[in-house]
Amino acid sequence: MTRAIADDILLDLHRRMVRIRLFEETAGRLMEDGKIPGALHLYVGQEAVAAGVMVHLSNDDWITSTHRGHGHLIAKGGAFDRMFAELYGKATGYCKGKGGSMHICNMELGMLGANGIVGGGPPIAVGAAFSNRFRKTDRVACTFFGDGASNEGAFHEAANMAGLYKLPVVFVCENNGYGEFTAQSNHQAIVDVADRAAGYGMPGVVVDGMDAIAVYEAAGEAIERARRGEGPTLLECKTYRFFDHVGVRGMGLAYRSDDEVAYWRTRDPIPRLEQQLAEQDILSTEAAMAVHAEVTREVEAGVRFAEESPLPDPSALLEDVYA
Amino acid sequence: MAEAQQQPRKLPYVAAITDGVREVLKEQDNAFVIGEDVAGAGSVYGYYKGLLEEFGPDRIYDTPISEEGIMGVGVGAAATGCRPIVDLMFMDFIGECMDEIANQLAKMRYMFGGHARLPVTVLTMAGAGASLAAQHSQSLEAWLCHLPGLKVVMPSTPYDAKGLIIAAARDDNPVFVVLNKVSLAMTGEVPEGAYEVPIGQAAVLREGRDYTIVATGRMVHEALKAAEQLAELGLDTEVIDPRTLQPFDTATVVDSVRRTHRVMIVHEAVRHGGIGAEIAATIQEEAFDYLDAPVARVGAPFSPVPFSPALEAHYVPDAERIVAEAKRQLGL
Ligand SMILES: Cc1ncc(C[n+]2csc(CCOP(=O)(O)OP(=O)(O)O)c2C)c(N)n1
Ligand SMILES: [Mg+2]
Numbered sequence: 001m002t003r004a005i006a007d008d009i010l011l012d013l014h015r016r017m018v019r020i021r022l023f024e025e026t027a028g029r030l031m032e033d034g035k036i037p038g039a040l041h042l043y044v045g046q047e048a049v050a051a052g053v054m055v056h057l058s059n060d061d062w063i064t065s066t067h068r069g070h071g072h073l074i075a076k077g078g079a080f081d082r083m084f085a086e087l088y089g090k091a092t093g094y095c096k097g098k099g100g101s102m103h104i105c106n107m108e109l110g111m112l113g114a115n116g117i118v119g120g121g122p123p124i125a126v127g128a129a130f131s132n133r134f135r136k137t138d139r140v141a142c143t144f145f146g147d148g149a150s151n152e153g154a155f156h157e158a159a160n161m162a163g164l165y166k167l168p169v170v171f172v173c174e175n176n177g178y179g180e181f182t183a184q185s186n187h188q189a190i191v192d193v194a195d196r197a198a199g200y201g202m203p204g205v206v207v208d209g210m211d212a213i214a215v216y217e218a219a220g221e222a223i224e225r226a227r228r229g230e231g232p233t234l235l236e237c238k239t240y241r242f243f244d245h246v247g248v249r250g251m252g253l254a255y256r257s258d259d260e261v262a263y264w265r266t267r268d269p270i271p272r273l274e275q276q277l278a279e280q281d282i283l284s285t286e287a288a289m290a291v292h293a294e295v296t297r298e299v300e301a302g303v304r305f306a307e308e309s310p311l312p313d314p315s316a317l318l319e320d321v322y323a
Numbered sequence: 324m325a326e327a328q329q330q331p332r333k334l335p336y337v338a339a340i341t342d343g344v345r346e347v348l349k350e351q352d353n354a355f356v357i358g359e360d361v362a363g364a365g366s367v368y369g370y371y372k373g374l375l376e377e378f379g380p381d382r383i384y385d386t387p388i389s390e391e392g393i394m395g396v397g398v399g400a401a402a403t404g405c406r407p408i409v410d411l412m413f414m415d416f417i418g419e420c421m422d423e424i425a426n427q428l429a430k431m432r433y434m435f436g437g438h439a440r441l442p443v444t445v446l447t448m449a450g451a452g453a454s455l456a457a458q459h460s461q462s463l464e465a466w467l468c469h470l471p472g473l474k475v476v477m478p479s480t481p482y483d484a485k486g487l488i489i490a491a492a493r494d495d496n497p498v499f500v501v502l503n504k505v506s507l508a509m510t511g512e513v514p515e516g517a518y519e520v521p522i523g524q525a526a527v528l529r530e531g532r533d534y535t536i537v538a539t540g541r542m543v544h545e546a547l548k549a550a551e552q553l554a555e556l557g558l559d560t561e562v563i564d565p566r567t568l569q570p571f572d573t574a575t576v577v578d579s580v581r582r583t584h585r586v587m588i589v590h591e592a593v594r595h596g597g598i599g600a601e602i603a604a605t606i607q608e609e610a611f612d613y614l615d616a617p618v619a620r621v622g623a624p625f626s627p628v629p630f631s632p633a634l635e636a637h638y639v640p641d642a643e644r645i646v647a648e649a650k651r652q653l654g655l
Contacts, residue, residue, distance in 0.1 A: 089631030089634075090631070095630070097629070097631035097633065098631065098634065102459070103456055103457065118388050151387035151389045152390075179359075180359070180364065181363055182360055182363065182385050187387040312634055314634065318624060318625070318626055321625065321626045
């Protein structure tokens, strides 16, 4: 740690990560049991990224997310009952059951939606950053996107405009080494996505995405820079998804080795932070377990709420097509 | 020993796609497959499984997630002598590559005064009903049919999937093969070896004297179910699958309407501005004096595809809705 971080921030980081982990583990189980329809892209393994960035943001700061979006919404303060209800396709969900996992959002929390289109987020975040400046606020926008998404033209156009206009936006690349079943080395000729920042006149920073404190510090600098009006940053977080591309076990394709998955699991960001906090007497093992237990109850209550909630009425089909 | 009885071979739709692409790769040395997760993974729906092993990495390529780039490779490679099979994983992602499609692929030959040939085959997956929400469920074939220079086919059966893929790949024009994700497990007869389902030729799947239903893609099967129910009401119903939307087999449809005098068009895409509107207009132009009732259309309501199965069930047309609309149309 390069500078002292307040205890409450460290505890906040920890709780946000635990909330993501336990929500996602349950959501994955419910999907594979057939209780949640459609496809879930789970965030397990990447929690340090969402938590480390979101701790710096208020509800007035915007984020855009991806198909792997639950973690971003949870870290931004998403409520489990409304989230599970959305995944179940219930009327009480954040999107009234119309969006599901891939479009889950909450505008009040500053979350401009998960996105079914890879590369869909960065241009929208640049628009939000433009709006922040146009409306003379000091708010920022953060856009999360994958290593795979960094090959979409949309990302490059957005990054160029952000660099040109020095917009208050942070490009957070979650490099988990794969786009679906294609390894990074088979989809781009570079190792660090952050190298692309040079082409757009912004700093490119690489950080260990399995280290919540490292992400917190690097994100803090990028976000402060954006707030000061000094322009965008491309922050690349090297991370890993522990589950398959879709669901937990997924399609069972042999695109990555068991050894590789096992190696990354040894770098699990949650036990790592818990150990750091225990060593510094900030969070005892018992206290950490209490957080897990508390969040587990929150998950259970969320699932119960979702299961007991009504399905949308067919009349809702044609609502909200226009304002 | 008893004569070995030659049973017709049955395959699921997903394997019929593979079989069609396999025949093309065998037949055309300058054909290759290119797209996201098509080689190593065999596509997210598995319809290229085994082709990497069979044909090697020079014939099937995984790409970055760069649809505009991928479609551009298709255009440039086709213009210079290859016969690319471009995979667009979900039809919804057409937005990412629409410039290459609309402004390059569709028009290049014309703009160049006929001095270019664009034999690109695009395979793409459409259709709702899998709880995949608004950006992974659309049927956007009307967008393509509006572009002069493109051909568009929509196989509803395993037999047609294979035969139309082969016909598309043999065609010297860009052809979009719009596949249906909910039909992947459906089985049907698929002969061995190469055969074509001719582009521009409809199939009459059920003959009838009283009523005609023209249905596309997965809706063909709903129309056939509906025809059974309508038969019970005394309406002997003919079901036509155009199979190709562009160029359209007007003759087969008009001939049927001239005999039955009443017609409905069914597709899964949003009804408003869908291909059904074009077909209805053509029918009234060609068979106005033969019509005993207004042309009916069944399609999706005017909204994006909802996620919740409770809403999606009311979104995608089905046999029940077809029958209800026929009753309304005919005052039954
Ligand atoms: C425009 C577009 N192309 C393709 C897809 C299909 N798809 C969904 S997720 C994905 C991989 C994305 O990889 P990455 O950006 O690295 O994110 P990760 O899944 O690793 O979190 C692909 C190809 C899509 N949803 N949108
Ligand atoms: Mg990735």
